[in-house]
Amino acid sequence: MMTEARVAYLGPTGTWAHEALLANTGLEDTDTVPYPSVFDVVMAVSTGEASEGIVPMENSIEGSVSATLDVLAFEVDNVHITREVVQPVSHRLIARKPISLDGIEKIISHPHAHAQCRRFLRANLPQAEAVAANSTAEAVRIVSESDEKWAAIGSSIAAERYGCVTLAEDIEDYPDNQTRFVMLATHEAEQGLDAPYKTSIVCTIAHDQPGSLLQILQEFAHRYVNLTKIESRPSKKGLGDYVFFIDMEGRKDDQAVSAAIKCLECKLASVKLLGSYPVG
Numbered sequence: 001m002m003t004e005a006r007v008a009y010l011g012p013t014g015t016w017a018h019e020a021l022l023a024n025t026g027l028e029d030t031d032t033v034p035y036p037s038v039f040d041v042v043m044a045v046s047t048g049e050a051s052e053g054i055v056p057m058e059n060s061i062e063g064s065v066s067a068t069l070d071v072l073a074f075e076v077d078n079v080h081i082t083r084e085v086v087q088p089v090s091h092r093l094i095a096r097k098p099i100s101l102d103g104i105e106k107i108i109s110h111p112h113a114h115a116q117c118r119r120f121l122r123a124n125l126p127q128a129e130a131v132a133a134n135s136t137a138e139a140v141r142i143v144s145e146s147d148e149k150w151a152a153i154g155s156s157i158a159a160e161r162y163g164c165v166t167l168a169e170d171i172e173d174y175p176d177n178q179t180r181f182v183m184l185a186t187h188e189a190e191q192g193l194d195a196p197y198k199t200s201i202v203c204t205i206a207h208d209q210p211g212s213l214l215q216i217l218q219e220f221a222h223r224y225v226n227l228t229k230i231e232s233r234p235s236k237k238g239l240g241d242y243v244f245f246i247d248m249e250g251r252k253d254d255q256a257v258s259a260a261i262k263c264l265e266c267k268l269a270s271v272k273l274l275g276s277y278p279v280g
Helices: 016-025 038-047 066-074 111-116 118-124 136-144 156-161 212-221 255-267
Strands: 006-010 032-035 050-059 080-088 092-095 106-109 129-132 150-154 165-169 178-185 197-204 227-234 242-249 270-278
Touching: 006 016, 006 038, 016 032, 016 050, 016 080, 016 178, 032 038, 038 050, 038 066, 038 178, 050 066, 050 080, 050 111, 066 227, 066 242, 066 270, 092 136, 092 156, 106 111, 106 136, 111 118, 111 129, 111 150, 136 150, 136 156, 150 156, 156 165, 178 270, 197 255, 212 227, 212 242, 212 255, 255 270
Parallel strands: 006 032, 006 050, 080 270, 106 129, 106 150
Antiparallel strands: 050 178, 080 178, 092 150, 092 165, 197 242, 197 270, 227 242
């Protein structure tokens, strides 16, 4: 246990998670601590090494962050989503020093960032090899320490903190790019706040059979519970075996939401509550 529990984020300094944390919580850098992966952030919260954590959940261009879904569903039982924040994401092409685009040999970044900038990369850097990093800030840090003809996709704060230059701005494929982040803690979110709420669950069916998904959806449909997201992910048990991630409007204790979840608990192999929390 840390003597001074701080808020964990996917690092290093200058990631979008770091930026979202500072922009939406009022915390200072001294209140935060970076971790090298989503798994490490969640585990730091689970063990009490960090008081809270923030991880990316979903991007408006590229969709869900599978690493976050998987660790919350399968790796921990004592970590809850306590808040959602939505951060605008404007990617920049960053290098250690000015360089022409046709001279760049490698583009380093998180795979989600590469995917969000496909059009720009295809049109302007067809010769450059795409190389994965644990985060956009890690990519900028690597580029800042190398004399090679490399560039990174990252944020303005990362470029500034690692002493790099911006070669191009707003290189994402679609405007209004946003990433949804979630705050995590070992306690559940306060339910009395005067704000819209979202409840997130993971449903596991006993075995694959016709109508399994319909059986889940009917519990919400006839109670007029609005689902904002439903997604399947492999259960890790074998090919064709899936779990369903569901986000819905409302608090877990709202009559309709509570009744739907209780009915699912009777029908399914398991229903895991990830959190019931204020919407960003």
